[in-house]
Structure formats: C-alpha cells, structure tokens
Amino acid sequence: MEYPILYSFIRCPYAMRARMALKLTNTKCEIREVRLNNKPKQMIDKSPKGTVPVLVLQKEVIDESNDIIEWALSSNNIFDGNIDHDQIDLTNNLIELFDSKFKYNLDRYKYATRYENINKDKHKKECLEILINLENLISNEGWILGSKINKLDISILPFIRQFRIADIEWFDKQNKIKGIQKILFNFLDSNLFKEVMYKYDVWEENAEPQFFP
Numbered sequence: 001m002e003y004p005i006l007y008s009f010i011r012c013p014y015a016m017r018a019r020m021a022l023k024l025t026n027t028k029c030e031i032r033e034v035r036l037n038n039k040p041k042q043m044i045d046k047s048p049k050g051t052v053p054v055l056v057l058q059k060e061v062i063d064e065s066n067d068i069i070e071w072a073l074s075s076n077n078i079f080d081g082n083i084d085h086d087q088i089d090l091t092n093n094l095i096e097l098f099d100s101k102f103k104y105n106l107d108r109y110k111y112a113t114r115y116e117n118i119n120k121d122k123h124k125k126e127c128l129e130i131l132i133n134l135e136n137l138i139s140n141e142g143w144i145l146g147s148k149i150n151k152l153d154i155s156i157l158p159f160i161r162q163f164r165i166a167d168i169e170w171f172d173k174q175n176k177i178k179g180i181q182k183i184l185f186n187f188l189d190s191n192l193f194k195e196v197m198y199k200y201d202v203w204e205e206n207a208e209p210q211f212f213p
C-alpha cells in the first residue's frame with residue numbers, strides 16, 4: 001500500500017497542527033522531515049510555493065495546513081460532538097484570527113530583526129491582548145472550549161506555544177491569562193504533543209522511509 005507523503009518541519013506550528021490531525025485520525029503517512037533552508041526538490045516539484053506542511057496524495061497535493069486538517073477529518077471526524085453546534089463559528093473565527101492578526105504580530109515580535117522599523121513590544125502587547133480576549137471565552141476543563149480536544153486546540157496552541165517560547169519567564173508571569181497558561185501546559189504535557197514532536201531524521205532521497213504516526 002502506498003501511504004500519503006507528508007513533508008514536515010518539526011518546529012513549524014502549521015506542520016504541527018497538520019501532524020496532530022493526522023495522528024488523531026490515525027492517518028498513516030510517510031513523513032519527510034525537511035529543513036526550510038534546504039527544501040527537497042521533490043517537495044518543490046509538488047508544491048512550488050515552498051511552505052510546509054505538504055501532503056502528497058495519489059491524485060492530489062494539499063499544501064495548506066487547514067486543508068490537511070479538513071482532509072483528515074473528512075474520513076474520520078474525531079472532533080464530531082466535542083463542542084456544541086453553536087461553537088463551530090466561534091472555532092473557525094478564532095482560527096482565522098490566530099492565522100492572521102496573531103501570527104502577524106507574533107512574527108514581528110519574535111523575529112523583530114527581520115523587519116524594518118519594528119516596535120517589538122507593541123507587537124508583543126497586541127498578541128497579549130488577543131490572548132486576554134480569548135481568556136474570557138475559554139473553559140476550565142482542560143481544553144479551550146471544554147473537556148475534549150477540538151480543531152481549535154490543535155490549530156492555535158502551537159502558535160501560543162511559540163509566543164510563550166519568545167519570553168517564557170514573562171509569559172508565565174502574566175496574570176490575565178491564567179486559564180490559557182493552564183491549557184497550554186496541559187497541551188505541552190499531553191501524549192499527543194509529545195508524539196507529534198518526535199524527532200525524525202531529516203529526509204534524504206535514498207534513506208529508508210520513516211512513518212508517522
């Protein structure tokens with residue numbers, strides 16, 4: 001049997017969310033760990049835009065993380081029933097907010113040297129404001145919207161983790177996001193997170209294939 005091929009990079013939050021969806025739906029893939037400064041030609045041939053994750057199926061290439069999640073869920077919607085029906089729009093709106101405004105500010109805070117005329121602290125504050133707003137919506141039951149993991153958790157927690165990593169001491173001291181800190185620690189401590197952070201060897205053309213999950 002031919003498995004889908006997943007081009008991935010361990011620390012990329014988009015690749016992380018895709019790996020979590022594939023793991024949770026038990027979708028076995030050949031995983032090809034890449035380095036962004038040395039992307040394999042085979043990946044670029046399939047997806048010239050050159051971002052990870054890329055999922056190569058028999059007849060289709062999916063090179064947007066949200067589309068990979070939807071593809072994985074289409075055959076096995078493990079999140080079905082994990083949130084109330086009226087939380088579906090909220091979930092999608094929050095994913096959109098994190099992919100746009102939060103990510104925009106996160107990049108300018110975390111990678112400030114890559115931009116000109118940047119006020120790093122302003123962008124840090126913008127991210128914090130988004131988290132404070134989120135704090136008012138979250139559950140106290142382990143995951144963002146309740147006791148069960150949902151698409152929202154796998155989609156945005158990798159970005160909140162990145163925000164924390166930029167200044168761990170400061171993040172852990174913020175007392176307006178206590179609920180988010182708790183959910184993030186629950187996530188970082190989960191088997192799911194540990195399993196999707198397994199360190200695969202960087203892919204080389206003639207090496208033995210490695211499989212995920």
Ligand SMILES: N[C@@H](CCC(=O)N[C@@H](CS)C(=O)NCC(=O)O)C(=O)O
Pocket residue numbers: 009011012013014015036050051052053063064065066
């Ligand atoms: N919208 C894309 C974004 C993916 C993305 O930007 N991935 C980054 C790594 S985190 C990347 O591959 N960047 C290309 C590069 O740095 O060369 C998705 O959701 O899959």
